[in-house]
Amino acid sequence: MRQADSRLIDYLRLQGISRRGFLKFCAAMTSAMALPPAMIPRVAAALEQARRPSVIWLPFQECTGCTESLTRAHGATLEQLIFEAISLDYQHTLQAAAGAAAEAARQEAMEANFGQYLLVVDGSVPLGNPGFCTIGGRSSVDLLTQAAKGAKAVIAVGTCASFGGIPMANPNPTQAVAVSDIIRDKPIVNVSGCPPIPVVITAVLTQLLTFGTLPELDFLGRPKVFYGESIHDRCYRRPFYERGQFAESFDDEGARKGWCLYKLGCKGPVTYNACATVKWNGGTSFPIEAGHGCIGCAEPGFWDRGGFYDAMSVTRWGSLKDLAIAAGAGAALGAAASALAYRKQAAAIRREKTSTQDET
Amino acid sequence: MTLLDFARGPAFFAAFSILIAGLLWRTSGLLLLRRRRNLAKVRIRGPVAAVAGGLRAVAMRSVPPHELEKNITFQHFTGYAWHIGWFVTFLFLGAHLPFIRSILGFGWPSLPNGVLLVITAITLGILLTLYIRRLFHPVLRVITDMDDHISVLLTILPLITGIAAFAHWSVFGLRYETMLSIHILSVEALMVWLPFGKIYHCATGLLTRFRLGATFIRRGVRA
Numbered sequence: 001m002r003q004a005d006s007r008l009i010d011y012l013r014l015q016g017i018s019r020r021g022f023l024k025f026c027a028a029m030t031s032a033m034a035l036p037p038a039m040i041p042r043v044a045a046a047l048e049q050a051r052r053p054s055v056i057w058l059p060f061q062e063c064t065g066c067t068e069s070l071t072r073a074h075g076a077t078l079e080q081l082i083f084e085a086i087s088l089d090y091q092h093t094l095q096a097a098a099g100a101a102a103e104a105a106r107q108e109a110m111e112a113n114f115g116q117y118l119l120v121v122d123g124s125v126p127l128g129n130p131g132f133c134t135i136g137g138r139s140s141v142d143l144l145t146q147a148a149k150g151a152k153a154v155i156a157v158g159t160c161a162s163f164g165g166i167p168m169a170n171p172n173p174t175q176a177v178a179v180s181d182i183i184r185d186k187p188i189v190n191v192s193g194c195p196p197i198p199v200v201i202t203a204v205l206t207q208l209l210t211f212g213t214l215p216e217l218d219f220l221g222r223p224k225v226f227y228g229e230s231i232h233d234r235c236y237r238r239p240f241y242e243r244g245q246f247a248e249s250f251d252d253e254g255a256r257k258g259w260c261l262y263k264l265g266c267k268g269p270v271t272y273n274a275c276a277t278v279k280w281n282g283g284t285s286f287p288i289e290a291g292h293g294c295i296g297c298a299e300p301g302f303w304d305r306g307g308f309y310d311a312m313s314v315t316r317w318g319s320l321k322d323l324a325i326a327a328g329a330g331a332a333l334g335a336a337a338s339a340l341a342y343r344k345q346a347a348a349i350r351r352e353k354t355s356t357q358d359e360t
Numbered sequence: 361m362t363l364l365d366f367a368r369g370p371a372f373f374a375a376f377s378i379l380i381a382g383l384l385w386r387t388s389g390l391l392l393l394r395r396r397r398n399l400a401k402v403r404i405r406g407p408v409a410a411v412a413g414g415l416r417a418v419a420m421r422s423v424p425p426h427e428l429e430k431n432i433t434f435q436h437f438t439g440y441a442w443h444i445g446w447f448v449t450f451l452f453l454g455a456h457l458p459f460i461r462s463i464l465g466f467g468w469p470s471l472p473n474g475v476l477l478v479i480t481a482i483t484l485g486i487l488l489t490l491y492i493r494r495l496f497h498p499v500l501r502v503i504t505d506m507d508d509h510i511s512v513l514l515t516i517l518p519l520i521t522g523i524a525a526f527a528h529w530s531v532f533g534l535r536y537e538t539m540l541s542i543h544i545l546s547v548e549a550l551m552v553w554l555p556f557g558k559i560y561h562c563a564t565g566l567l568t569r570f571r572l573g574a575t576f577i578r579r580g581v582r583a
Contacts, residue, residue, distance in 0.1 A: 230536060233528070244454040244473030263458050269528075270364065270537040305365060311458035312364075312540065315372040323377060330381030334388025345394050 008209065009048040022047075029206040032199055032278075033215065034225045046210035053209065054109055054117040056147055057091040060140040061133050061167040061176055062123025066158035067093045069195030086205065089117070092135075103136045110150050118208070119151035120201075124160040124167045125182055126174035133174070144182055153187045153214060154179060155204060162190035162221070163300035170304050180221060187214050190221040194297035197278050200226045218272070220300065226278075231286075231294050232269035234276035237261065255291065265309035266293030273298040364537045367544040375548035382555025383563060390564070403580030410574040416582060417573020418566055438486050445483030446515070449476055455526070473526075484519045491516070511557045517546040 012022060026044040030037065059067075071094065088094065089109030090102065097105055110117065121144065126132040130139035148154055156179040159165040167176035180188050191200050204223060207215050215223040232238060240246070240260040247255035247264055260266070268276075271294050275286040288294055293309075296302040306316055361369075404413075424436045450456060454470035461467035491512050494500045521543035523529075528536050554560060576582070 232536070242473060244470055244476070246454050246470070262455060270540070301362060301365065306368070310462075311455070312368075313455045313459040314368075314462045315459065315544070316369045322373070323380060326377035326381045327384055330384030331388050333381065333385040335392060337385065337389040338392030341389070342392075342394050 007048070008050045008052050011052055029203060032203045032225070033207055043206070043210045047206070050209040052087045053205070054087045054089050054113040055091075055120055056089055056106060056109060056117055056151070057120040057122070058135075058143055058147055059092050060121065060123035060125050060144070060161070061165075061174065062158065062160050063166075064093055065195045066122040066161075067091070070157070070198045070201060086118075089113075100136070106147075110147060114150040116152050117150065118205070119147050119154045119186075120157055121154060121161045121179050122157040124164050124174075124176035124178060126167070126176050128173070128175040141182060144179065148183045148186050151186055153189065153208065154183055155201065156180065156188060156190045156192075156221075157201060158196055159192045159194045159297055159300075159302070162192040165194065166303050168303070188221055189214055189217065189223065192220070192222055192227075192298040192300075193273060194302075196298070197226070197274055197280070199278055200274065222272070222298075226274040227272040227298065229272065230269055231271050231273055231276045231288070232266075234274075235268055235288055236276070237288060250291065261288060261291075261293040263311050264293050265295075265307065265311055267296030267299075267302070267305075267308075267312065268294040270312065271296040271299050271302075362537070363541040364544075367541040367548070371545060371548050375551040379551040379554060382552075386555050386560060387563060398575070398578065400579045402578055404577050409577055413577025413582065414570035414572075414574035417576070418569045420573075421569045435490070438490060442483045442486040442490070445479045445486070446519070449480045449483065449519070449522070452476060453522075453526075477523075477526075480519060480523060484516065484523070487512070487516050487519070507557050510553060511559050514546070514550045514553050514557075515559070518543065518550060521546045 009022070017025075023040070023044055026047060027037075027040050030040045030043050035043070087109075090106035092102070095102060095105075123133075123140075125140045125144055127141065130141070133140045135143055156162045160167060160176075161179050164172075164176050164178050164181075167174055168178075178190075180190070189204055191204065193200075200223065203226070204215060207213065215225060218224050218227055220227070232241070235241075237258060237260045240258070241262060245254060245257075245259040246262055247259045249255065250264065255261075255264075262269070266288065268288060275294070276288070279286045279289070295308045296305070306314070424432050448471070451460070452468075452471040453476050454473065457467045457470050494504055494508070494512070521539065524531050525536065525539040525543040529539065531539065534542075550559070554562070
């Protein structure tokens with residue numbers, strides 16, 4: 001456990017980070033936050049003076065993929081730099097302490113930094129049986145509401161914490177909800193993705209440290225700078241979409257030529273994330289570049305939107321039984337309408353005959 | 361549930377159910393109607409003659425009658441042009457084919473988007489021209505009712521929303537998924553309206569021409 005009492009620059013210096021390395025980090029973060037280059041000195045000056053923030057990280061219904069993504073995505077990185085520089089006072093996966101000692105450390109850090117610490121949450125929160133997800137015998141809702149009280153801001157890491165995620169998938173057996181469904185009185189940043197891109201959380205932390213503010217958010221509470229454009233908009237396969245050149249299967253000629261994966265179910269056009277620009281594994285590639293369509297993991301409800309391999313133009317038909325009922329109802333209405341017409345016709349013919357007889 | 365999920369899921373299912381039910385309702389209602397006995401003297405008898413007469417009527421009524429050719433040629437051929445353009449766009453756009461394949465179980469190659477964009481633009485241009493002409497033409501204006509307005513607008517809407525979705529136009533700042541949802545919903549509106557408005561002619565147009573020809577040939581009239 002580290003104490004949140006030293007300056008960030010001192011800690012980095014202790015880690016052997018050179019001035020050049022620090023400025024490179026500031027330049028990269030300024031660029032990632034879409035700020036002009038003139039802001040680099042300001043970011044550097046602010047970071048130099050910044051205190052190492054205390055961070056409490058609560059894991060609920062999650063797979064630890066988000067932690068893996070943020071800590072082990074690639075070697076000695078800028079993300080790792082800042083991630084190690086924060087005072088991570090409580091994180092199940094990474095901390096050495098366990099059991100009652102870990103819980104005591106969390107309680108101590110929360111009291112010592114009340115109103116100042118950042119609360120990072122990964123995983124959805126079950127509202128069903130409190131026993132579905134507990135830490136130290138306390139339910140997720142209880143832990144979250146208590147920790148959120150003294151938090152400066154809450155960062156929901158991953159799609160589970162942001163929007164409910166896989167645990168929320170139909171029929172949602174644990175009645176899982178997102179963090180924002182429970183915490184209403186604190187600023188929340190959703191860093192969605194399954195898992196999210198590491199640089200996004202670093203940038204959010206950097207912005208908080210440098211400007212003391214949260215980044216501008218979209219209507220889903222995600223930083224606009226990373227979630228402002230769709231993957232499709234920035235996809236290198238976009239020109240093939242414009243020309244109508246689509247791969248029909250994963251091993252056909254179109255796929256080998258790198259054509260658009262729309263017909264293979266790519267959800268890039270409706271998914272807003274920075275995968276196509278920031279990429280993964282140290283900027284090596286992203287799923288579409290590896291030949292697989294985007295599954296839309298940064299969007300709410302991606303888990304219940306039909307098959308990952310169904311194109312977006314494919315609709316859902318419901319059941320054949322329901323359609324048969326509709327067809328039957330239509331045929332019955334038609335029969336009833338014609339029967340009514342039959343009766344009216346017969347009555348008209350009778351009237352016609354009567355009037356003809358009367359005339360004769 | 362997002363608008364796109366709604367458009368792709370329950371709304372589509374509801375629209376498709378109404379389409380099926382509506383088509384069966386109106387068509388079975390028509391087929392089951394009692395018809396008066398034909399008292400006309402039979403001049404040409406037999407099923408072969410009836411079929412031949414029916415097919416002849418279908419063919420003859422698919423070209424402008426010679427007497428009216430000068431007056432209706434524009435309307436006639438532009439009508440053909442936009443119908444063909446509309447269906448070519450629907451059947452051969454790459455993004456539509458997964459939808460068609462999901463219904464039929466098979467598909468076919470798509471046309472290049474550049475070609476389809478031109479076809480769609482021409483189709484849309486013709487439709488708008490014909491609609492404006494309908495609004496201002498002294499005769500057409502008189503015989504146009506609300507059914508015509510709704511039918512024409514519901515035919516045009518999928519084209520406009522489709523182009524906007526395809527080209528990723530951010531109309532009023534709307535995002536792609538919203539435009540795509542509106543496009544799908546516009547098609548669903550067309551599906552719902554189809555059995556009840558004049559667009560129902562797509563189900564009965566050729567059949568009524570055929571029946572007319574088959575009935576007339578019995579009396580010796582080549583319709």
